[in-house]
Amino acid sequence: MMDDESYGIIDKDSYYKDPPREEDLSELVNNTLESVKPRLPKTYDEEVLKELLLELMLVEKKCRQKFDGESNSSICKFILTVLYDFNDFNNMFYYLVLLCKKRGQLKTTIVSMVDLAEHWLDTIPSLEVRLELFNTLDKITLGKIYLEKQRAQIIFKLAKLKEDEGNIKESASILQNIEVETYGSLNKLEKIRYILEQMRVNLLNGDYIRFFMTSKKITESVLDNYVPEKLQFYDFMIQYYHHDFDIENITKSLYTIYSTKKKLFLDSTNSSDDSPGNIDKQYYEDYLTVLEKLLLYLILLSLNEENITYMKKVNEDEKKFMKQLLTISPFFQQFLNNFLIQHQLDSDLVEKINSLLDERCSKLLYDRIIQHNVKIISKYYNKITLERLSTLLNIDSEKLENEISNMVEMGIIEAKINRITGIIKFQKKLQTEIILNNWVNNITKYNSKLDNNPLHTHYLFRFTVN
Numbered sequence: 001m002m003d004d005e006s007y008g009i010i011d012k013d014s015y016y017k018d019p020p021r022e023e024d025l026s027e028l029v030n031n032t033l034e035s036v037k038p039r040l041p042k043t044y045d046e047e048v049l050k051e052l053l054l055e056l057m058l059v060e061k062k063c064r065q066k067f068d069g070e071s072n073s074s075i076c077k078f079i080l081t082v083l084y085d086f087n088d089f090n091n092m093f094y095y096l097v098l099l100c101k102k103r104g105q106l107k108t109t110i111v112s113m114v115d116l117a118e119h120w121l122d123t124i125p126s127l128e129v130r131l132e133l134f135n136t137l138d139k140i141t142l143g144k145i146y147l148e149k150q151r152a153q154i155i156f157k158l159a160k161l162k163e164d165e166g167n168i169k170e171s172a173s174i175l176q177n178i179e180v181e182t183y184g185s186l187n188k189l190e191k192i193r194y195i196l197e198q199m200r201v202n203l204l205n206g207d208y209i210r211f212f213m214t215s216k217k218i219t220e221s222v223l224d225n226y227v228p229e230k231l232q233f234y235d236f237m238i239q240y241y242h243h244d245f246d247i248e249n250i251t252k253s254l255y256t257i258y259s260t261k262k263k264l265f266l267d268s269t270n271s272s273d274d275s276p277g278n279i280d281k282q283y284y285e286d287y288l289t290v291l292e293k294l295l296l297y298l299i300l301l302s303l304n305e306e307n308i309t310y311m312k313k314v315n316e317d318e319k320k321f322m323k324q325l326l327t328i329s330p331f332f333q334q335f336l337n338n339f340l341i342q343h344q345l346d347s348d349l350v351e352k353i354n355s356l357l358d359e360r361c362s363k364l365l366y367d368r369i370i371q372h373n374v375k376i377i378s379k380y381y382n383k384i385t386l387e388r389l390s391t392l393l394n395i396d397s398e399k400l401e402n403e404i405s406n407m408v409e410m411g412i413i414e415a416k417i418n419r420i421t422g423i424i425k426f427q428k429k430l431q432t433e434i435i436l437n438n439w440v441n442n443i444t445k446y447n448s449k450l451d452n453n454p455l456h457t458h459y460l461f462r463f464t465v466n
Helices: 026-039 044-066 070-084 090-103 105-122 127-141 144-166 168-176 188-205 208-215 220-225 227-242 247-269 279-298 305-317 328-334 347-357 357-379 386-393 397-410 432-451 454-466
Strands: 383-385 413-418 423-427
Touching: 026 044, 026 328, 026 413, 044 328, 070 090, 070 105, 070 227, 090 127, 090 347, 105 144, 127 144, 144 168, 144 188, 144 386, 168 188, 168 208, 188 208, 188 220, 188 227, 208 227, 208 454, 247 279, 247 383, 279 328, 279 347, 279 357, 305 328, 328 347, 347 357, 357 386, 357 397, 383 386, 386 397, 397 413
Parallel strands: none
Antiparallel strands: 383 423, 413 423
8 A cells, every 4th residue: 555645645634624723812812702792782783893893803813823713713603693693694694704715714613603504594584594594504615525514414404494395306406416425524324314314305206216326325234233224224215116016125125124123122122032021012013013014015925936935934933923913914824825815805804904005015915815826726726617717716707817827927837728618727837856857867768778779889989980
């Protein structure tokens, strides 16, 4: 690695720190303030204020030239506070810009003034004045590394103001302009929270492309150290995947939320025992709700062997808690056995499903019931008429035919429909290992026949000699 000093590279602290103080002027500043305060007018008097401000500006110059940042900050903040208290906002903006642009102005002083003005963004009643202050602070903080954190906070408040006004599009545009991931003055948690806010506003704005690009700024493994932010991140991702109707990624995100919340309440009990009696009640209901939703989305996944195995694993891992889910758990269990499921569901179950799933997912859930029933029928029937199957499952023939076609396309079953005769022929789906073994056996038999053929042996001998 190259030596930075040998190549004259400036120390990064020079971007954040002021030169060493040459003289302590705190006593001068205190005496000046004690002298000025009693002479402040009780009502606004422009001439008196000009005289007092001139006196304060002379002291400010001395502090600035002697690099006494703390004393200079006290003087500058006092000037701005006096103008603010008199509601002289025009002069307050003027002096804020003037003091920040003074030749050799100390970074400590500028930061303290910006922090003070940022606080007033929440207290100024006039919207017009607040917007003017936003504009002023935006110009002051632009391009200054030591004001990155303040700039991020100011833009955040401006975006929130626009959102409260109902201007979501402008709010998203303002917030997106801050590339907070490049700000060295913000810690990791502050960056994550800021990016999460950008994601939230993009969701409100319906800008899913920009949302996805923003979400990639967060490394998911980093979120393990920040649980509330991790839960919020995956909640936003679920909303995004809902827009694309991406059931697989919704389920993965739900599984992450469920695993995180389970760890939360197990940690809160300081116990490795996950029995209901040892669980902190404040997490218990929340966890069960997430588990219920996860079970339903596992059903919504394609009913192939891989997903069925995954469903069985979750069922085994959570068997102690599954007993608490009196409505969803029995329904989930039906997809793990070889029995038909009634298409007409119990009213309590329907109510629970509608509370956890939206309309599209609820419709897909009924399709999964049909597919499960067809899969069970295929295990016991080699062939069956479409009319008979429609009667057994209480499903319209056209709908049933479409679902069988979808299942064949997804590789869940192997079947052929003769539309002329209306007969469905089911074929046993061979496992990969069986197919491979059959192929090896066929090759072995073929080679054996070749070896026993004299003509083949003769030609093989001639080929070898030549």
